[in-house]
Amino acid sequence: MDRTQQSDALASGPRTVRIVSFGYLHGEPPAAHLTLDLRKHFRDPHALSPEMVERTGFDADVQYVVMMTPGVVELMEATAAAVTAFAFGPSATTTVVATGCAGGRHRAVTTALYLSHLLISDGFRVEVEHRDVDKAVKPRTADGEAVDTAEVTRRQLPAALVADTEQVGGAR
Structure with missing residues (x-):
């Protein structure tokens, strides 16, 4: 579906996308159509800079570190394209995307926010939940x-x- 067809389809009412950021150290991933595991492949601000441990993906310096990691922007753009495919499929309901990192405070939050921006720009109605952002930082290995x-x-x-x-x- 090209952008013109997508815009025409959204004119009949915006599709809803729900994005849930979470931390694997705080429990199982939420049920989702797409789950992004950001733990192994993308920079963890927590590991790069001790002063970022208590910060979250709502902080500009954390967002900068995450979004400047090679591959993150491309992954978010590909995820937005996948969401579009789900949203306009034959049994289109609310599409759920889960973004997870180790603690659910840095990478997961930042990518959820960026993905929501992309999807809103594409005309989707977006709901965002940050399941674990306020939970205590858990000790972990490198x-x-x-x-x-x-x-x-x-x-x-x-x-x-x-x-x-x-x-x-x-x-x-």
């Missing part, structure tokens, strides 16, 4: 995997103390 904080605590304590603590119901 490759984005969750760190078992209880295990870290056990390794830092002398073995005898760990055994005593576990007996009385402490660190597990």
Whole structure:
């Protein structure tokens, strides 16, 4: 469908797209037509700069780092094209896109915001939910995997103390 046909179709009423940003460390991805896993292939501001840990994709410096990562803009444009295909398919309902990164605070939020901008520009009605942006930052390894904080605590304590603590119901 070219842009003219898309515009004509949207004239009968804008299609709705729901975008959900999330963090894999906070639970399963939401049900979606398209799920983008941004963990392994795109720059994580959290890993690049310690002062960005508490910031989110609503902050300009985080957005800059994410959007300047090679491939992100192209991925968002391709995702917008895929959304169009879903939205104008034979059983068109609300199309749901999930954007996920490790913690759901940086890459997922930034890309959800950028994708919403592209889709609004194309005439879609867009709803955006940032499921995990306000959740606590979870400790993780350099490759984005969750760190078992209880295990870290056990390794830092002398073995005898760990055994005593576990007996009385402490660190597990």
